[in-house]
Amino acid sequence: MINSDVISQAGEIQKSFQEALPFRHVAIDGFLQPEACESLLRDFPIFDPSKAINEMGEVGGKSVYEEVADISPFYRQFYQYINSKEFLDAVSALTGIPDLIADASLFGGGTHENLDGQALDVHVDFNIDERRMLHRRLNLLVYLNKEWEEAWGGLIELHSDPRHPEVDEVKSLLPLFNRCVIFETSEYSWHGFETIHLPEGRKQLSRKSFAIYLYTKDRPIEDAVAPHTTFYLCRPFPKDILAGKTLSEDDVRNLRNLFTQRDGLLEMYQKLLVEKEDRLRRFMRIKQEMHGSGNMVNYDAILSSRSWQAIMFALGVKNRVLSAIRKLLR
Numbered sequence: 001m002i003n004s005d006v007i008s009q010a011g012e013i014q015k016s017f018q019e020a021l022p023f024r025h026v027a028i029d030g031f032l033q034p035e036a037c038e039s040l041l042r043d044f045p046i047f048d049p050s051k052a053i054n055e056m057g058e059v060g061g062k063s064v065y066e067e068v069a070d071i072s073p074f075y076r077q078f079y080q081y082i083n084s085k086e087f088l089d090a091v092s093a094l095t096g097i098p099d100l101i102a103d104a105s106l107f108g109g110g111t112h113e114n115l116d117g118q119a120l121d122v123h124v125d126f127n128i129d130e131r132r133m134l135h136r137r138l139n140l141l142v143y144l145n146k147e148w149e150e151a152w153g154g155l156i157e158l159h160s161d162p163r164h165p166e167v168d169e170v171k172s173l174l175p176l177f178n179r180c181v182i183f184e185t186s187e188y189s190w191h192g193f194e195t196i197h198l199p200e201g202r203k204q205l206s207r208k209s210f211a212i213y214l215y216t217k218d219r220p221i222e223d224a225v226a227p228h229t230t231f232y233l234c235r236p237f238p239k240d241i242l243a244g245k246t247l248s249e250d251d252v253r254n255l256r257n258l259f260t261q262r263d264g265l266l267e268m269y270q271k272l273l274v275e276k277e278d279r280l281r282r283f284m285r286i287k288q289e290m291h292g293s294g295n296m297v298n299y300d301a302i303l304s305s306r307s308w309q310a311i312m313f314a315l316g317v318k319n320r321v322l323s324a325i326r327k328l329l330r
Contacts, residue, residue, distance in 0.1 A: 001036040001081050002090050010093040017095050017182065022160030024184040026094070027173050031142060031180030036078070041144045041177070043072040044208055047113050061118030066110040068210075079106075082212055091214065095182060097137055101215045103129065114154065114196060114207040121232045121261070122162045122192035125185050125213075128227035134215035135224070136185040143175040144208040150174060153197050154207045156181060159190035162233050175207055185213070186223055190233070229272055234262045 006013070006028055017026040032040075047063045054060035065071065069079040081087055083102040092098050103109070107129070114120070127136055141156070148154070150172075160169040173181055175193075183189055198205055235258060241251065 001033050001078065002087070003030050003033050006031055006094070007090060010090075013094050014096045022158055022169050022171065023186060023189050024095075025158060025171075026182050028094070028180045028182070029176070030178055032178055034178070037142070037144070037178040039074040040078065040142070040210060041146070041208070043074055044113075044144060045071050045111060047115065047206065061115040062120075063113045064108065064110060066106045066108070068106060068110045071111075088214070091138065091140065091182070095138065095184075097184075097216065099216055100137065101134055101217070103213055103215065107131075107213070109211040109213050112207075112209045112211050116196050116198040116203055116206070118207070119153075119195040120192040121235065121265075122157070122159055122190050123230050123232040124187060124190055126228060126230045127185065127187070127225065129215055130227055132215070134217060135219040136213060137216050137219065138214040139181075139183055139185055139189075139191075140212040140214065141181045142210045142212075143179045143181070144177060144210065145175050145205075146177045147202070147205060148175055148207075151197075152199070152202075153194045156193050157191060158183065159192075160188075162190045165237075175209060187225060232265055234258065234265060 013026055013028060017024055020026060031037075045065050048065065049059045049063070051065055052059050052061065052063040054062070069076040083104055088100045088102060092100050125136060125139065128134070129136060155172040155174055158171045158173075160167075162168050173179070183191065193207075196207055237258070238251070238254060241247075241255070245251075247255075
């Protein structure tokens, strides 16, 4: 389903990908065959609040639909294609990264819909699929927006050094219809988008895309680090807040939002740390019990067992329930 013109230019596209800054990436217009992209937009699912639960366990403005094969016959066909050797070989030719592996579960991928007022804080993605112990190597995003302007926000931004805004170099790309943005997943592939501000008369629109994440069994040793979750950064301090300035109501509101965001990230990472430590304690206890019984420890069997998955599911439910209770008590 990739446009034949794109395949014929694979060598040039790979060169652009390899040489791009602030990290390896490429934007390809007209990526899919026109009828394929039209079908993705035509059958795009309506916004579902149950699929818009954010990292804090609350309903947000971003809906993610991973079970895309259930959306429509065309989406089922597209799902089969993006898991095929033909597709993986094509992406390898476009990027120069060999032996790519698809994720049949589309974990975190599939259709993404972002409503007016939604943003995506700058972040680097998790680096290891711990279910399969594979290295995450590429993000491939196909945009589905026939109508989008720069003033509306929502442009994907690739950052060189967002921790130091004074030297940060940013490349911004409009999320235009049938534009595909492919970029490497690394410890420095910082990306996100600023808040969407749709004008009056366009509030019914949303930022739509299809996200695919690809993996490999290995990666260059110089890029390999211990498994980690997605790391988000808070937005930088506003440039117009200077010594001697009298703060307006908007200034105060923006500063409060920044502090709320920072507190929320700290709370989220605290929860993740507690959950990881709890998983480790449970794992070690199972290990001790099995050693005590004289049995060999099969770690893969434990991590893939229904009981282990049930524990992880219960922890997720607990966090969502606690979040809902706190919200009601406010």
